[in-house]
Amino acid sequence: MSPLEAVLVTLAGVAAGTINAVVGSGTLITFPTLLAFGVPPVTANVSNTVGLVPGSLSGVVGYRRELVGQRSRVLRLGSASLIGGIVGAVLLLVLPSAAFDAIVPVLILLGVLLVVFGPRIQRAVAARAESRGGIPDHGVWWVWPAVAATGVYGGYFGAAQGVLLMAVLGIGVVDSMQRHTATKNVLALLVNAVAATVFIAAADIDWLVAGLIALGSVVGGQLGATVGRRLPPGLLRAVIAVVGVTALVVLLV
Template identity: 70%
Template structure:
């Protein structure tokens, strides 16, 4: 890899770290960049997943203020993400890529619809739980299984996982989008970390550590930039950004 290509990979990492913190579709920037520079697809996917872990952690740290008072919620949902990401990473190693290709665009489209309809659906969920004293602190009963499924997707590929996670949390958990975005960043960091560890242990020879280092350096910077930008967005604008990024992700994957 030339010096110019290395610099462009770092810039892609910065962009991916920023977008992942605000929304969560950074893989759609780094993965095609690596392919364009001749990195084999499997190596690109595995190395990208590992390289984005530090950026996810950086974004989660950047949102530490919004995470205040959510310890129990994060720990409960983290168990679902952990199990799901572990399963997804194993599936990536044992199943052909075609196994998930058909369902990934459908999942992203579903996530976009849910994000757009989130205010009305959240009100409906709250009304359904009103006779029980409101939505439980850690979310409606279906939230944990949904987080588990998003974790599976995160471990397998992860592009636009943030769109799906924000749709689940926004509808099933009674809290502000900014606080839920903080939770999303923690879960994304955990999911990427679990998948990255599986790839290191089971597919060490396919990892390009130069690529990992370049993406990691960029994504850490991007994580901090994303935290600064994301927390300034009002709910309607954050929702709009999520939908726009998710729509681009859908177009790219379909193309």
Template identity: 65%
Template sequence: MSLFECVAVVLAGLAAGTINSVVGSGTLITFPTLLAFGVPPVVANVSNNIGLVPGSVTGAIGYRDELGGQRARVVRLLSASVLGGAIGAVLLLRLPEGAFETIVPVLILLGVVLVLFQPRLSAWVRARSEASGVETQGDHWWVWPAVLLTGVYGGYFGAAQGVLLMGVLGIGIAQSLQRSNAVKNVLAAAVNGVAGTIFAVVADVDWLVVALIGSGAVVGGLLGARVGKRLPPVVLRALIVVVGLVAFVAILAG
């Protein structure tokens, strides 16, 4: 890579780390950048996944205050994310490249709809629980399997993984959007971490790309946490929806 390309990849990592901490979909910045500089698609996907792990970690650290009182929830959901991320990574290595071309846009659009209508859907879920006489005190039962499936998607590709997670957590867990965003950052970091570990062992990795993206993503994760925590719930929800729609259009166009 030339000096210009190296700088561009670092800046892409910075932008991706920032947006991942706030919403997700940072892959839509780094992945096309790598392709534009001639990195083969599979190598770009694998190297990008590993490179974004440090940014996911710093983003989670930046949201540590919002994680207060959620230890049991995070530990429980981490098992789903780790398992899902491992399955997704194996699928990426085993399945044809175009296997998920149809389902990925549908999943992203589903995540956008879930986030957009989250307040009404949450109220409906609570009403159904009360009407059935089984009032949910904690997380709804379907949150764990939904996080597992989101982890599979994240391990396979990852673009808009955060949008999907926010849709699931926002509806299935009765708490503020910011506290759910904190959990999202931890789960996304786990998915990227386990998938990245598998890729590092068995896949073709461009370690220069990993270093460049990682250096930018670390700073971006901390920056995104500072910005994201200051956003009002309505603004945060609107940003998630906009980013999700951009991801949907970008993947369809690709």
């Protein structure tokens, strides 16, 4: 890899870390960049996952204020992310990608629609839950399996994982968008970390690529936390929708 390519990969890591801290889908920047520089697809995917783990941690640190009071929720939903991440990482290593890739655009489109119509759906969910005793702090019953399913997807590929998590949290858990963003960052970190562990043990990692992305994504995680915290709920929802639609277009094209 030439010095110029190394700089561009690092900058892609900065952009990915920034986007991941706010929404998710940073993989849509780093993954195509690596392919453009001749990194084989599977190597690019696993190296990218390993490299983005420090950036995910940086985003969690950046949103630490919004995590106050969410310990029980994060512990409960985190177990779903861990299980899902392991399953997704193993699927990447043992299954052909065609079948799974076919459903990825559908999942992203569903996530975007759920984010856009989230407030209306959440009101309906909340009203129904109130008639049955209210919504627990960790969300309605289907939030845990939905987070686990998102973890499977995140462990397998990861692009727009954050969009799906924000949709699930926004509808099934009563809290602010900024606090959902903080929770999303922790859950995505767990998925990326456990998937990276599987890949390190069983796949070929390009450690130069992973290191450059890690360096950039750590900086990006702090930038994303600074920017994301200043976005009002409506604008944050719009940003998530735009990123999700962009992800959908990129994957389809």
